[in-house]
Amino acid sequence: MTAETATTAAPRALARQRRRAATARFWREYRTHRAGLFGLAALVLFALVALTAPLTVGSDVQSVTDAPGKPLESPSLHFPLGTDQFGRNLLGLVVWGSRVSLLVGLLAAVLSVAIGALIGVTAGHFRGWYATVIMRITDWFLVMPTLVLAIALATVMSRSLGTIILAIGVTTWPTTARLVRAQTLAVESRPYIERAKALGGGHWHIMSRHVVPNVMPLVLAQTTLIISTAILAEATLAFLGLGDPTIVSWGGLLQDAREAGAVSSGDWWYLVPPGIAIAIVALAFTLCGRAVESVLNPRLGVSR
Amino acid sequence: MTAEATPALVEGPAADPGDTGSAAGRGPRARTTTAYLRYVAGKLTGAAVSLLAVLVTSFFLFRLIPGDPVKFMTGGRPVSAQQIAAYRREFGLDLPLWQQFTDYCGKALTGDLGTSYQFRAPVLDKITEALPNTLLLTGTAFVLYTALGVYLGTRSAWRHGRLGDRLNTGLALTLYSIPSFWLGLLLIIVLSVGVGPVPGLFPTGGMESGGKEGFAYVLDVAHHLVLPVVTLVAVEYGQTLLVTRSALLDEMGSDYLTTARAKGLRDDLVRRRHAVPNALLPTVTLVFVNLGRTVAGVILVETVFSWPGLGGLFYQALSVPDLPLVQGLFFVFAAAVIVMNTLADLLYPLLDPRVGR
Numbered sequence: 001m002t003a004e005t006a007t008t009a010a011p012r013a014l015a016r017q018r019r020r021a022a023t024a025r026f027w028r029e030y031r032t033h034r035a036g037l038f039g040l041a042a043l044v045l046f047a048l049v050a051l052t053a054p055l056t057v058g059s060d061v062q063s064v065t066d067a068p069g070k071p072l073e074s075p076s077l078h079f080p081l082g083t084d085q086f087g088r089n090l091l092g093l094v095v096w097g098s099r100v101s102l103l104v105g106l107l108a109a110v111l112s113v114a115i116g117a118l119i120g121v122t123a124g125h126f127r128g129w130y131a132t133v134i135m136r137i138t139d140w141f142l143v144m145p146t147l148v149l150a151i152a153l154a155t156v157m158s159r160s161l162g163t164i165i166l167a168i169g170v171t172t173w174p175t176t177a178r179l180v181r182a183q184t185l186a187v188e189s190r191p192y193i194e195r196a197k198a199l200g201g202g203h204w205h206i207m208s209r210h211v212v213p214n215v216m217p218l219v220l221a222q223t224t225l226i227i228s229t230a231i232l233a234e235a236t237l238a239f240l241g242l243g244d245p246t247i248v249s250w251g252g253l254l255q256d257a258r259e260a261g262a263v264s265s266g267d268w269w270y271l272v273p274p275g276i277a278i279a280i281v282a283l284a285f286t287l288c289g290r291a292v293e294s295v296l297n298p299r300l301g302v303s304r
Numbered sequence: 305m306t307a308e309a310t311p312a313l314v315e316g317p318a319a320d321p322g323d324t325g326s327a328a329g330r331g332p333r334a335r336t337t338t339a340y341l342r343y344v345a346g347k348l349t350g351a352a353v354s355l356l357a358v359l360v361t362s363f364f365l366f367r368l369i370p371g372d373p374v375k376f377m378t379g380g381r382p383v384s385a386q387q388i389a390a391y392r393r394e395f396g397l398d399l400p401l402w403q404q405f406t407d408y409c410g411k412a413l414t415g416d417l418g419t420s421y422q423f424r425a426p427v428l429d430k431i432t433e434a435l436p437n438t439l440l441l442t443g444t445a446f447v448l449y450t451a452l453g454v455y456l457g458t459r460s461a462w463r464h465g466r467l468g469d470r471l472n473t474g475l476a477l478t479l480y481s482i483p484s485f486w487l488g489l490l491l492i493i494v495l496s497v498g499v500g501p502v503p504g505l506f507p508t509g510g511m512e513s514g515g516k517e518g519f520a521y522v523l524d525v526a527h528h529l530v531l532p533v534v535t536l537v538a539v540e541y542g543q544t545l546l547v548t549r550s551a552l553l554d555e556m557g558s559d560y561l562t563t564a565r566a567k568g569l570r571d572d573l574v575r576r577r578h579a580v581p582n583a584l585l586p587t588v589t590l591v592f593v594n595l596g597r598t599v600a601g602v603i604l605v606e607t608v609f610s611w612p613g614l615g616g617l618f619y620q621a622l623s624v625p626d627l628p629l630v631q632g633l634f635f636v637f638a639a640a641v642i643v644m645n646t647l648a649d650l651l652y653p654l655l656d657p658r659v660g661r
Contacts, residue, residue, distance in 0.1 A: 145637045145641050147600060147601055147603065148603070152630075153365075155622050240619065241623075251483075254489070263492055263493055264497060266493055271489055275482070278483055283478055
């Protein structure tokens, strides 16, 4: 009895210990990538700004009816970034817009990577006609111009955040699927998979216990990289007027600015902040993704 | 079909870096022509199937757009039921969906893509009208950003880890993260509208001022071309730079470079004659894929600069929605990517004899 509990408890403790050690090792390596640290710091900052937005600016910042300023005021002490065509405080709008842009970026990337990982793992695990068919479909999605397809999907569906997330998620998964499938094939050729099969491990056991944990690091790095693509795509779709017009996002702000004639009247202060915000967040996610990638796969030759 | 789709192509150059001399110094290649022809046939069939699939998708995808195209055509004016019926007959919208589909496919195969609702002109005419403008814009940008990306990527890799490399990579990654339309708008404000003491140096949009002929016309178009091209180059060169850089970094430790140096060759020659030709091989795939992508990605830049090309047309057609035009353009954009991918696949084994057989 005691011996039995010892053998079931010990491996768990051992696994936990190893996982802790691996995390510590990962962090030690990651810390040496200066660009990755910069990206991480920027992300933490933006996440704090987005999370505390209800306290700092409040949701009435997007209300058109009782706007505090006059339309299209230049930056002043009272409105550090000026006001938009309805007299709303632009600083507040940019802060409030970070919530939507980050949320859409995260959810779209999670959706995209989830589809990609599911297809990649199953296509790598089940060989035969299933893999052939599914990889044909992946290849076909891969050659479709992503932006054009996303625009088409966003046009076809109703204007909402869900539509944008879906349009981005559904069009960006094929690269992940390819990567994950390759990794799955590599994992499944190892001897311990044969051992697991010999001991009676079924498809589900092998995929969930052996393949997925090995694929996870790759998926993590891929998610970080796709988030920055997704944030850019969200801004693009919103700029083309395909987003939800009632929701403030960075891309939407840029579209508002263009429609208010900020370009022809030279109101650069209206256009600059949302664009810089998009660029910083997209860059931060890219830097983090590259740092994670080079920690996990030093052969890639990504410099620090 | 792209780099990920054909692992053999990606792994090729890295598989045995040891025994490769410079590509220029190789004798006649031992290659069986029939094997290559079989490879070509396979790739071409794949491309044809993809094109057909795109044709089918573009038909069904855009039928899902909610709303009645006739309503858009009449612009909300009150019209009689007879007029609506006439519109429906004119554009074949009264037929059952499957019949519309077979008509569409049959016509598409003969090059007839239908009639635009918006312009009342054949879609093919609208596309061939706008295509040269798009090709001028993307072609110019493509040549510039590929040259810039390869040049800077090579320099970056050769001096990797130094300040110059870090600045280069940092700038490329930053520009890569910038939305192209935003950069375009900023350039318009600063260089066309003018901020403070800066006068407007370039036109805000369009392709020509009109009323010019001969050489003056060429200069005028070139003047209009500057800002859109700068925008495209700025956002696109980063990827080429990064791929060239990592491809060259992969080659850097190779024995044949040590040999070249041991022979006493100058550093410059080792780079240009030995390392770069090998490192460029994986970049070739990317270059072609990029060209296809740029044709599709030009939508935003053309919209911002009101360039009369395919991208601007797509944006206009989407807002109606002008189904035949949207379908036709979607097909053209997807076809550009497919054709370029196929070209890259066909060219690669010719450039790198280690791959393919």
